[in-house]
Amino acid sequence: MMSEGFDGGAYQYHNPAPYIYWNNTTLAFVVAVFAAFCVWLVVRIVNRKERWAMWTLATIVGIPLLYVLSFGPVCRMAGKDVLSPQLTYRFYGIYGPLVHRAMEHESPFGKTLHWWSTLWHDDGAWTLFRVTLMD
Numbered sequence: 001m002m003s004e005g006f007d008g009g010a011y012q013y014h015n016p017a018p019y020i021y022w023n024n025t026t027l028a029f030v031v032a033v034f035a036a037f038c039v040w041l042v043v044r045i046v047n048r049k050e051r052w053a054m055w056t057l058a059t060i061v062g063i064p065l066l067y068v069l070s071f072g073p074v075c076r077m078a079g080k081d082v083l084s085p086q087l088t089y090r091f092y093g094i095y096g097p098l099v100h101r102a103m104e105h106e107s108p109f110g111k112t113l114h115w116w117s118t119l120w121h122d123d124g125a126w127t128l129f130r131v132t133l134m135d
Contacts, residue, residue: 076117
C-alpha cells in the first residue's frame with residue numbers, strides 16, 4: 001500500500017521484519033515457566049540469602065520491564081520522524097511483537113500497550129512503526 005508522506009515522498013506500509021508470534025497457549029506456558037523460575041529464585045533469596053539469586057532475579061525482571069516501558073518513547077520517536085528509516089526498520093524488528101499486541105484491543109495487555117504508546121503523543125494519536133521511505 002502506497003501513501004504520500006508529509007514531505008511529498010512516497011511511503012510504503014509493510015511488515016519489514018520477521019518475529020516470533022506466539023499463540024496464547026505457548027505464551028501461557030512461557031509465562032508459567034518464567035513465574036516458576038522467579039518463585040524458585042525468591043525462595044533461594046529468602047532462605048539462603050544468596051546474592052547471585054538476587055541479581056539474577058533483578059535482571060530477568062528488569063530487562064523485560066525496560067523493553068515494554070521503552071515502547072512508548074520509541075513510538076513517539078518513530079512518529080515524529082526523529083529516527084532514520086533504517087533505524088525505524090530495525091526498531092520494528094525489535095518491537096514488532098509489541099506493535100501487534102497493541103493492535104489487539106481485546107486483550108488487557110494490548111489495551112495497556114495502546115494506551116502507553118498514545119500517552120507519549122501530544123495529540124493522543126497513535127503512530128506505529130509505519131513507514132520506510134521509498135526512492
